[in-house]
Structure formats: structure tokens, C-alpha cells
Amino acid sequence: MNWKYLIGGLAVVGPLVAVLAAGFGQDPRHFESPLVGKPAPDFALRTLDGEEVDLADLKGRKVVLNFWATWCVPCQQEHPVLLAGAARHPDTAFYGVVYQDEPGKIRAWLERHGSAYPTLVDEGSKVALAYGVYGVPETYLIDPSGVIRHKFVGPVDAATLNAQLEAM
Amino acid sequence: MILAALLSLAIAAGPDPAALLGPPAGPPLTGEALRSHVYRTGKLLRCVVCQGLSVADSPSETAQAMRDEVEALAAQGYDTEQILFYFETSYGEFVRLEPKPEGWNLLVWALPLGFLAVGAGLVARGVRKGTPAAPAPAEDEDPYLRRVREETR
Numbered sequence: 158m159n160w161k162y163l164i165g166g167l168a169v170v171g172p173l174v175a176v177l178a179a180g181f182g183q184d185p186r187h188f189e190s191p192l193v194g195k196p197a198p199d200f201a202l203r204t205l206d207g208e209e210v211d212l213a214d215l216k217g218r219k220v221v222l223n224f225w226a227t228w229c230v231p232c233q234q235e236h237p238v239l240l241a242g243a244a245r246h247p248d249t250a251f252y253g254v255v256y257q258d259e260p261g262k263i264r265a266w267l268e269r270h271g272s273a274y275p276t277l278v279d280e281g282s283k284v285a286l287a288y289g290v291y292g293v294p295e296t297y298l299i300d301p302s303g304v305i306r307h308k309f310v311g312p313v314d315a316a317t318l319n320a321q322l323e324a325m
Numbered sequence: 326m327i328l329a330a331l332l333s334l335a336i337a338a339g340p341d342p343a344a345l346l347g348p349p350a351g352p353p354l355t356g357e358a359l360r361s362h363v364y365r366t367g368k369l370l371r372c373v374v375c376q377g378l379s380v381a382d383s384p385s386e387t388a389q390a391m392r393d394e395v396e397a398l399a400a401q402g403y404d405t406e407q408i409l410f411y412f413e414t415s416y417g418e419f420v421r422l423e424p425k426p427e428g429w430n431l432l433v434w435a436l437p438l439g440f441l442a443v444g445a446g447l448v449a450r451g452v453r454k455g456t457p458a459a460p461a462p463a464e465d466e467d468p469y470l471r472r473v474r475e476e477t478r
Contacts, residue, residue, distance in 0.1 A: 189417075190415075190417070191413075191414065191415070191416070191417040192414075192415060198415065199341070257386050257387075257390075281390055281393055282386075282387065282390035283390070283394065285390075286390060286391060286394055286412070286415065287415055288415060289373075289415035289416045289417070291373050291374065292374060
């Protein structure tokens with residue numbers, strides 16, 4: 158056994174194994190959004206009914222922005238959580254932002270699953286791209302000063318949503 | 326119907342690029358220059374719903390939306406670096422297909438060259454030394470083994 162080669166080999170392989178081991182502990186699809194702690198990107202969108210909503214007008218209120226689509230199964234699972242959340246936090250402005258979808262399908266979906274807050278249509282996914290949306294559902298909590306405080310990737314759960322809204 | 330669609334598009338404003346990026350680095354582009362700029366920038370931009378595909382190479386709806394965004398910015402004269410930065414503010418550095426050569430990222434660029442240099446050095450040293458001489462046969466070696474060794478030298 159040649160100690161020189163052993164030590165040399167370990168010097169090369171050791172850090173590599175350490176990097177891989179650290180990587181295995183993480184979900185490769187989970188990235189901390191660079192927007193958390195930053196001002197929420199501004200937008201003006203129309204609701205399904207054609208009413209204009211400008212994020213700037215919502216300053217002073219907590220905002221929940223939920224990106225979803227009718228073709229998204231997890232969105233269907235989380236929908237009751239959001240409906241209950243909107244009922245429990247009447248001072249918070251809840252908005253659904255529909256992503257890559259059609260108004261007809263959205264209306265039918267909302268009739269079937271219930272609706273308690275306005276639905277915004279994001280044509281061309283412009284707002285989704287500005288918020289760094291990877292897929293649906295994703296939910297952003299914006300504090301009254303307009304700063305993004307939390308981002309949920311995947312369906313929100315009631316306990317976390319309530320705790321985060323109350324902490325804000 | 327078309328008018329309604331146009332109206333709704335007009336209002337779907339995202340964030341203002343000028344506030345984020347400042348003035349465009351180049352002149353507004355059109356035609357072939359615009360197309361090639363969009364393609365070159367799209368090649369460096371990760372399609373965020375794909376597995377390791379660039380925006381230029383992916384047929385997905387999200388990639389299309391990203392291409393439209395790149396085109397809108399490029400048409401105003403924003404250069405590749407400005408456009409990449411625009412996406413980076415919402416998606417983080419992950420959205421760049423090539424990590425920026427700075428900080429720890431430099432390892433990605435430097436390590437392969439380093440390993441190549443070390444490997445080349447080892448090979449060069451090995452060649453210079455020639456093949457190692459066979460070990461001198463021990464006095465008490467089996468005579469048959471010694472004969473084999475001599476005949477195969």
C-alpha cells in the first residue's frame with residue numbers, strides 16, 4: 158500500500174463524496190425563492206368577470222396569491238383549504254391566479270368546486286414568470302407593506318397557512 | 326371578441342423591466358437580428374418546467390411564454406445579460422443554464438482543467454521514466470520461474 162496514493166486519492170474523492178452526500182439530503186426541485194423578503198412584483202390583471210385588480214391597490218392588506226389551473230390535480234386537493242382560509246381570514250385578500258388555462262374551463266371548475274374569492278386570468282403567464290412560478294399550485298403570502306413573506310410550493314396545508322397569516 | 330382579447334392583454338402588465346434593469350443596453354431590434362438574439366438568449370435560459378432543457382429547445386407552453394418575454398425585452402434593446410438578470414430576479418441563478426463564472430462557481434470551470442493538467446503531468450512523468458524495470462530475481466527463486474522470467478524478458 159502506497160500512502161502517497163491513498164492520501165492523494167482521498168483528497169480527490171473525499172470532497173466529491175461530501176458534495177454528493179450533502180446533495181442527497183435535499184430535494185433537487187426545491188429552491189428558496191429569491192423573492193421571499195422582497196417587494197412582490199407589481200401586476201394588473203383582470204378577474205374572470207373583467208374587473209381590474211392592481212396589486213398596488215391592495216397595499217395595507219395581507220394578500221394570498223394562489224397560482225393554479227383546472228388541469229392540476231393537487232390544486233383541486235388544496236382548494237378546500239384556501240376556501241376555509243378565506244373564510245377564516247376575512248381581512249386578507251385572497252386571489253386565485255389561473256395559469257395556462259381557458260376561461261370556460263375555469264368557470265366550470267369553480268362552479269363544481271366552489272369559489273369564495275376572485276380569480277385572475279394570467280394571459281401569457283407573464284405574472285407567473287414574474288413571480289418565479291415553476292408549476293401549480295404555488296402560493297405567495299404578501300404582507301401589508303407589499304413584501305413577499307412566504308412561498309408555498311405544492312398544495313398548502315391549513316395549519317401552515319393559518320400560522321403564517323397570523324404571524325404576518 | 327378580438328377587441329376583448331386585446332383589451333385584456335393590454336392590462337396584463339407584469340413588472341416594469343425598466344425599473345428593474347434600467348435603460349436597454351442596445352438599440353431596439355427587429356426581424357432577423359431580433360430572432361437570432363432571442364435564440365441565443367433562449368439557449369442560455371433554463372426552461373423552468375423541463376429537465377435540463379433550454380427555453381430555445383423546449384416546446385412546452387412555459388418555454389413559449391418565456392420566449393415571448395425574451396422577445397419583448399430583446400425588441401426593446403435589452404441585451405442577453407440584462408434579460409438573464411431579469412429572469413434571475415424571480416427564479417434565482419438556477420434559471421441560467423451556465424452558472425456565472427464567479428465565486429464557488431469558478432470551480433466548475435477550473436476543476437476539469439486542473440484535473441486535466443494533473444493527469445497530463447502524471448502521464449508525462451510515466452512516459453519519461455519508461456517502464457519500470459522488473460524486480461531483480463531473488464537468489465532463492467524457483468529455477469523454473471527464473472527460466473520463465475529470463476525467456477519472457
